[in-house]
Amino acid sequence: MAKAIRIHAHGGPDAMVMEEVDVGAPGVGEVRIRHTAIGVNFIDVYFRTGLYQAPNGLPLTPGHEAAGVVEELGADVEGLKVGDRVAYASAIGAYATERVMAAEKLVKIPEGVSDEEAAAMMLKGMTAEYLLRRTFPVKPGHTVLYHAAAGGVGLIFGQWAKHLGATVIGTAGSADKIELAKAHGFDHVINYRTQNFVDEVMAITGGKKCDVVYDSVGNDTFPDSLDCLKARGMFVSFGQSSGPIPPVSLATFAQKGSLYATRPTLFNYIATRAELEECAGALFDVVKTGVVKIEINQRYALADAGQAHADLEGRKTTGTTILVP
Incomplete structure (x- = not known):
């Protein structure tokens, strides 16, 4: 059985509990991925506390960005194969060892970028991309x-x-x-x-x-x-x-x-597949060329997600934080 952090009632960091979950098989246009690293962001806190409402209500698995490996393909999935390294930043439910999700939300991780870097940078890095290049194009x-x-x-x-x-x-x-x-x-x-x-x-x-x-x-x-x-x-x-x-x-x-x-919000800047690929591609380019270095300053076990949130809210963290399944 896979494991996931679940929230049954909005509250503090202790509202998050680790539970076994049945991931199921991927449907049409979906893939099952095994997470190798999961990003932690302040938006996760907003959903945990109820400031932002989850689209499907409670119980909720938080988290919006992660990296992993494709384990199984559903029908009609194109451009991906079992074993591909992939990452995403636009589908709530990342705090889990495995999940099924739409293939169109995933991008392949290029050579020269590690799984941990990808998990640490997808939401944050694509946020920087749209802020700097599209919301106000900095010159x-x-x-x-x-x-x-x-x-x-x-x-x-x-x-x-x-x-x-x-x-x-x-x-x-x-x-x-x-x-x-x-x-x-x-x-x-x-x-x-x-x-x-x-x-x-x-x-x-x-x-x-x-x-x-x-x-x-x-x-x-x-x-x-x-x-x-x-x-x-x-x-x-x-x-x-x-x-x-x-x-x-x-x-x-x-x-x-x-x-x-x-x-602005990231999800309105990567609403189409073309926008997602352009945004992620620009981010991968600046990382691969060394313009931007991704430094992971905190690592927590997935089971310790509550402590990660407490440290984030207490302003005890710097840079990027990841959970390791």
């Missing part, structure tokens, strides 16, 4: 501000943004995290616990401010993030680790410089 000369610079997306984002020619400013909450972010592409990193990040951005930019602010923190950084933007700059809110942004009047964006604001 040489742009100045960007990214909150939570030492997080999983942040360390990928910093390297990629620097490669694109931007001046990259980040925020982090400790000396260790600041140094980590600086080692991953950030030109300037502000300690949000001891410094006012708006004042620091003004000083760093000579009062010119930023072209774009990328904010996955939410309540704690809003609305101050808006004061870091140039006129007609863009505020990109793509998460809410400190809680949701309170209701805001559209007039606020006019008053602060005719600002643009968007609330």
